[in-house]
Amino acid sequence: MSAPTPKAGDKLLLRALRRETVERTPVWLMRQAGRYLSEYRAVRAQADGFLGMVRDPELAAEVTLQPIRRFGMDGAILFSDILLPLEALGMELCFDEGGPHLPRPVRTRADVEALRAVEPRQALDYVGRALGLVKRALPAHVTLLGFAGAPFTLASYAIEGGTSKSFLELRKLMYRDPATWELLLAKLADLTAAHLAYQAECGAEALVLFDTWAGTLTRADYRRYARPWTERVVRAVPAHVPLVLFAGQAEHLFQDQLALAPTGVAVDHRMELARAFDQAGGRVALQGNLDPGALLSSPEEVARRTRALLDSVAGRAGHVLNLGHGVLPPTDPECVAALVETARSARP
Amino acid sequence: MSAPTPKAGDKLLLRALRRETVERTPVWLMRQAGRYLSEYRAVRAQADGFLGMVRDPELAAEVTLQPIRRFGMDGAILFSDILLPLEALGMELCFDEGGPHLPRPVRTRADVEALRAVEPRQALDYVGRALGLVKRALPAHVTLLGFAGAPFTLASYAIEGGTSKSFLELRKLMYRDPATWELLLAKLADLTAAHLAYQAECGAEALVLFDTWAGTLTRADYRRYARPWTERVVRAVPAHVPLVLFAGQAEHLFQDQLALAPTGVAVDHRMELARAFDQAGGRVALQGNLDPGALLSSPEEVARRTRALLDSVAGRAGHVLNLGHGVLPPTDPECVAALVETARSARP
Numbered sequence: 081m082s083a084p085t086p087k088a089g090d091k092l093l094l095r096a097l098r099r100e101t102v103e104r105t106p107v108w109l110m111r112q113a114g115r116y117l118s119e120y121r122a123v124r125a126q127a128d129g130f131l132g133m134v135r136d137p138e139l140a141a142e143v144t145l146q147p148i149r150r151f152g153m154d155g156a157i158l159f160s161d162i163l164l165p166l167e168a169l170g171m172e173l174c175f176d177e178g179g180p181h182l183p184r185p186v187r188t189r190a191d192v193e194a195l196r197a198v199e200p201r202q203a204l205d206y207v208g209r210a211l212g213l214v215k216r217a218l219p220a221h222v223t224l225l226g227f228a229g230a231p232f233t234l235a236s237y238a239i240e241g242g243t244s245k246s247f248l249e250l251r252k253l254m255y256r257d258p259a260t261w262e263l264l265l266a267k268l269a270d271l272t273a274a275h276l277a278y279q280a281e282c283g284a285e286a287l288v289l290f291d292t293w294a295g296t297l298t299r300a301d302y303r304r305y306a307r308p309w310t311e312r313v314v315r316a317v318p319a320h321v322p323l324v325l326f327a328g329q330a331e332h333l334f335q336d337q338l339a340l341a342p343t344g345v346a347v348d349h350r351m352e353l354a355r356a357f358d359q360a361g362g363r364v365a366l367q368g369n370l371d372p373g374a375l376l377s378s379p380e381e382v383a384r385r386t387r388a389l390l391d392s393v394a395g396r397a398g399h400v401l402n403l404g405h406g407v408l409p410p411t412d413p414e415c416v417a418a419l420v421e422t423a424r425s426a427r428p
Numbered sequence: 429m430s431a432p433t434p435k436a437g438d439k440l441l442l443r444a445l446r447r448e449t450v451e452r453t454p455v456w457l458m459r460q461a462g463r464y465l466s467e468y469r470a471v472r473a474q475a476d477g478f479l480g481m482v483r484d485p486e487l488a489a490e491v492t493l494q495p496i497r498r499f500g501m502d503g504a505i506l507f508s509d510i511l512l513p514l515e516a517l518g519m520e521l522c523f524d525e526g527g528p529h530l531p532r533p534v535r536t537r538a539d540v541e542a543l544r545a546v547e548p549r550q551a552l553d554y555v556g557r558a559l560g561l562v563k564r565a566l567p568a569h570v571t572l573l574g575f576a577g578a579p580f581t582l583a584s585y586a587i588e589g590g591t592s593k594s595f596l597e598l599r600k601l602m603y604r605d606p607a608t609w610e611l612l613l614a615k616l617a618d619l620t621a622a623h624l625a626y627q628a629e630c631g632a633e634a635l636v637l638f639d640t641w642a643g644t645l646t647r648a649d650y651r652r653y654a655r656p657w658t659e660r661v662v663r664a665v666p667a668h669v670p671l672v673l674f675a676g677q678a679e680h681l682f683q684d685q686l687a688l689a690p691t692g693v694a695v696d697h698r699m700e701l702a703r704a705f706d707q708a709g710g711r712v713a714l715q716g717n718l719d720p721g722a723l724l725s726s727p728e729e730v731a732r733r734t735r736a737l738l739d740s741v742a743g744r745a746g747h748v749l750n751l752g753h754g755v756l757p758p759t760d761p762e763c764v765a766a767l768v769e770t771a772r773s774a775r776p
């Protein structure tokens with residue numbers, strides 16, 4: 081390319097996150113790197129399991145770059161997992177067919193006290209190295225994104241020992257031993273903040289904080305048991321790095337997300353995006369919010385929905401096009417192509 | 429009891445569903461019969477599996493009555509399962525540790541065309557017999573509730589072959605073959621309507637329609653792919669029988685539920701109940717909405733939350749106290765007792 085290399089702050093995604101007027105809406109997708117891509121499956125087949133792949137900077141960088149090469153998104157999010165920092169606390173972590181598994185979950189005061197935080201730059205150095213590799217290979221106009229799990233969501237995995245439906249052990253600890261809960265959440269918040277800061281040092285230009293399971297809580301319980309520790313993370317992240325908050329299926333927590341977010345809020349696909357913009361009142365950028373399930377339709381239908389979504393918020397500053405949740409594994413890459421191409425060819 | 433037997437229409441729960449002024453808020457709980465009760469586990473241990481229990485009118489009636497005897501709720505909902513009517517369409521149904529399983533899911537036009545509806549009074553006669561047994565044994569002031577699954581939720585099980593996380597097969601069929609989708613949903617709607625009418629004939633005094641998975645759809649998709657068939661059910665149910673609509677984790681569909689519901693709408697615990705009453709504007713009754721997860725705290729905390737919820741909607745006609753979702757299996761019966769006792773001793 082003969083065009084001059086833009087300064088970091090000039091990148092389309094970063095300008096949209098600052099709610100500047102942009103020439104078109106930037107786009108990236110949660111889980112844009114993954115099993116729906118044949119080139120990902122090829123790397124995965126050679127790797128020593130999922131953990132082997134995310135812990136290998138070369139492989140993690142390669143799969144991070146794959147969707148950028150194929151589709152040309154405006155943001156590249158590092159291929160990693162929100163649970164890896166739990167290893168920095170001394171927790172054992174496995175991945176099998178059923179998803180993540182933590183064989184020694186944290187259930188008691190003694191369990192929580194035994195957690196010892198190692199600096200992310202030591203325990204998670206492969207994350208920093210992968211970011212460096214991606215950064216060097218990334219087209220100059222593409223923004224590099226880092227991420228971490230929010231304290232509440234990390235706590236759910238640490239306590240349940242894996243993915244849960246009803247979070248029974250979490251509820252028991254949270255309600256019956258609030259002091260232990262608070263100790264655990266404080267440790268997780270400090271770890272998350274350190275991990276996000278480390279990623280920013282290593283080249284991440286924007287960060288996403290994923291609170292996947294926050295929506296299982298009522299608003300009152302969210303405010304009592306989760307929000308203070310998300311707030312602690314938000315306050316600790318370097319102020320110059322844009323930070324987007326994601327909370328899963330949490331329309332009832334949207335006002336809290338708006339109040340907490342320094343830069344942007346991810347909007348679930350079940351919430352009307354135009355209404356979300358009304359509620360946000362221009363204070364933060366909004367990310368979203370096509371239904372990932374709708375990408376199982378057809379490229380034509382995806383293009384139609386993408387146009388309709390962009391039209392519904394045309395003229396609003398601070399929109400980053402994305403899904404409301406991650407790309408589903410059986411998604412046809414042609415449907416992702418239709419989404420990205422529609423966004424790239426649209427004009428506000 | 430020497431008190432005169434009240435006429436059916438005089439029952440507290442039915443009066444609240446008609447939004448009459450009542451002496452106290454009636455209470456019943458979704459999944460109030462179940463594994464959290466030792467007397468249930470004793471019956472279950474003797475039965476031929478879960479299906480053997482629900483298909484045996486004596487056992488189904490017995491476990492339906494257990495929570496009424498122990499706690500004194502104002503409503504008794506028949507112990508059964510929303511998937512049983514699928515057997516009346518010729519589908520095979522199993523239950524194992526992982527939940528329901530349909531070994532031959534419906535995926536093609538031919539699969540849907542092959543579904544043959546047998547009249548509920550034949551295929552589901554055990555439901556009618558169980559209702560008759562409960563009715564005879566129930567205290568005169570307790571309302572007998574029947575229920576069924578909404579067409580969209582039944583379709584999700586019929587297509588996926590069980591519980592699903594992302595409903596991939598459902599999305600594919602729904603988006604790629606809308607004519608087959610509509611044929612399936614029409615068959616399910618007619619079956620559901622017939623099953624509800626049959627339960628009313630057999631003594632159910634109020635009905636609940638469970639659309640457990642509706643909340644996975646965006647509002648636009650709900651209106652296109654689910655609502656018309658719920659509407660078909662609502663129109664077909666005998667007008668004199670109160671009907672409450674439940675949609676899981678579906679605050680974004682609340683306006684649709686209000687528009688559809690002839691009698692009442694169940695409110696998810698993540699939605700503020702007072703705000704739900706504001707939105708309902710007195711047109712229908714509202715059911716809910718304590719967090720079932722909060723019943724894992726302590727009897728004192730449950731009593732506190734119950735009082736707070738009742739206070740938050742004091743003076744509103746048409747409230748039926750319930751959870752936002754079903755009782756969780758590890759719930760301490762003392763917490764259910766605290767909830768029911770707080771409701772029964774409260775005065776508006």
